[in-house]
Amino acid sequence: MFHNLPGDHRPLxxxxxxxEEQVAAAGISVAAAVLSIRQTxxxxxxSGEKRGPYCMMGICFDCLMRIDGEPNRQTCQVxxxxxxxxxxxxxxxxxxxxxxxxx
Amino acid sequence: xxxxxxxxxxxxxxxxxxxxxxxxxxxxxxxxxxDLAFRASRGNFGLVWVxxxxxxYPAYAxxxxxxxxxxxxxxxxxxxxxxxxxxxxxxxxxxxxxxxxEMAELEGCMRQxxxxxxxxxxxxxxxxxxxxxxxxxxxxxxxxxxxxPQDGHVNPLYLLRALHHSMDSNHTDYLPNxxxxxxxxxxxxxxxxxxxxxxxxxxxVLCGGLDNExxxxxxxxNIPVRAIRGQLLITERVESFLKFPxxxxxxxxxxxxxxxxxxxxxxxxxxxxxxxITTLAQRAVxxxxxxxxxxxxxxxxxxxxxxxxxxxxxxxxxxxxGAYGIACHSGxxxxxxxxxxxxxxxxxxAEHELIAQFSSDxxxxx
Numbered sequence: 001m002f003h004n005l006p007g008d009h010r011p012l013x014x015x016x017x018x019x020e021e022q023v024a025a026a027g028i029s030v031a032a033a034v035l036s037i038r039q040t041x042x043x044x045x046x047s048g049e050k051r052g053p054y055c056m057m058g059i060c061f062d063c064l065m066r067i068d069g070e071p072n073r074q075t076c077q078v079x080x081x082x083x084x085x086x087x088x089x090x091x092x093x094x095x096x097x098x099x100x101x102x103x
Numbered sequence: 104x105x106x107x108x109x110x111x112x113x114x115x116x117x118x119x120x121x122x123x124x125x126x127x128x129x130x131x132x133x134x135x136x137x138d139l140a141f142r143a144s145r146g147n148f149g150l151v152w153v154x155x156x157x158x159x160y161p162a163y164a165x166x167x168x169x170x171x172x173x174x175x176x177x178x179x180x181x182x183x184x185x186x187x188x189x190x191x192x193x194x195x196x197x198x199x200x201x202x203x204x205e206m207a208e209l210e211g212c213m214r215q216x217x218x219x220x221x222x223x224x225x226x227x228x229x230x231x232x233x234x235x236x237x238x239x240x241x242x243x244x245x246x247x248x249x250x251x252p253q254d255g256h257v258n259p260l261y262l263l264r265a266l267h268h269s270m271d272s273n274h275t276d277y278l279p280n281x282x283x284x285x286x287x288x289x290x291x292x293x294x295x296x297x298x299x300x301x302x303x304x305x306x307x308v309l310c311g312g313l314d315n316e317x318x319x320x321x322x323x324x325n326i327p328v329r330a331i332r333g334q335l336l337i338t339e340r341v342e343s344f345l346k347f348p349x350x351x352x353x354x355x356x357x358x359x360x361x362x363x364x365x366x367x368x369x370x371x372x373x374x375x376x377x378x379x380i381t382t383l384a385q386r387a388v389x390x391x392x393x394x395x396x397x398x399x400x401x402x403x404x405x406x407x408x409x410x411x412x413x414x415x416x417x418x419x420x421x422x423x424x425g426a427y428g429i430a431c432h433s434g435x436x437x438x439x440x441x442x443x444x445x446x447x448x449x450x451x452x453a454e455h456e457l458i459a460q461f462s463s464d465x466x467x468x469x
Contacts, residue, residue: 045340045357045358046357061339061400072339072340072341072398091342092340092341092342092343092358093339093340093341093342094341094342095341095342095344095393095394095396095397096393096396
């Protein structure tokens, strides 16, 4: 679990993580915000094992979470904003397929 | 250290031959380059593909079909001996057509292959309605597809890994960073000068891909090859929707979509290009409109090993009969037949009737 360093006076902003209200410093990534609260971001879609953000630079894909309903977001590449709804994604993302578009 | 066989190249071709020879109890060494080689085996699509091949070359049509038919047993053997699941599946494969002209042309090829194989090759031409029943997400812009139940796919990286894993149990020595500088034919053996150690072997098998032409010249083998660049797009993992591998797109076991297929003649340049990436992405969306929202994770390019007619070369040197050369661009599909019949031929145990059809003498026609 990560903590902000003493002397960090950045304003705190509110967001929800899996339905629970949380706060974190403004200006950090969603992945960093999650890591300040817990270790897990997702479960492997292959093995089901727990995963947490790892590289923090956009190439490991272990930080994938759902942000405001959109799945497969790389949370280390997204800056936390007030009111964001972050949730653990269950399984793979599904591509939107509208049969109506074809008729 | 004296070896029965020195295999130059540790890609899918070299590793398959090493597997076939090693499990017969031969003392084998595989000489490989380092991380910065071209390594076609790490850049390919993973198709175990039959349709469309050999419409102009009956021996190749039959060779490919035999290789594909050997795959299920080959997959089982590797899984049993290494514990590695290759992700092999044979649900049948498709090639999409955007208009009726393409459908007609493709049907012509399939009919030829069917004839060459005396009816053994199975295929169906699917019109749009029939295609939509099997692949509901297909775009209205796709006129249809050719389908063959004999087509499949595999994870080519797991295949390479399983073959390399087997080198341990077969007591085969694997030497990376040992690029072969020259091969010296001696009285009844070969001395290979590499960037690492020198190696002696009774027989040498050249599986060096694009380097085979240079190596072949040292042992009286003519193996003309050129590079054909292919670029590939990789998407994020999404829920499984495409169970049939297709020439232009396939979905892996893990949910990733692989998008191809491009061919460029740019020499030894294995870089990606924005123009081709764009074309591949646009084509994928034309086939499956819902891919508009999918995220691309990475793209890569690899250099195919292409002989003058695109068909394999299996050649024994007449000048130095202990030297063999192999070149092909279908190292995945042919892996199952390389580990068996081709390894047997190299070991002098059995001759397969079709191997002679792929002699490099065919390029000597004036």
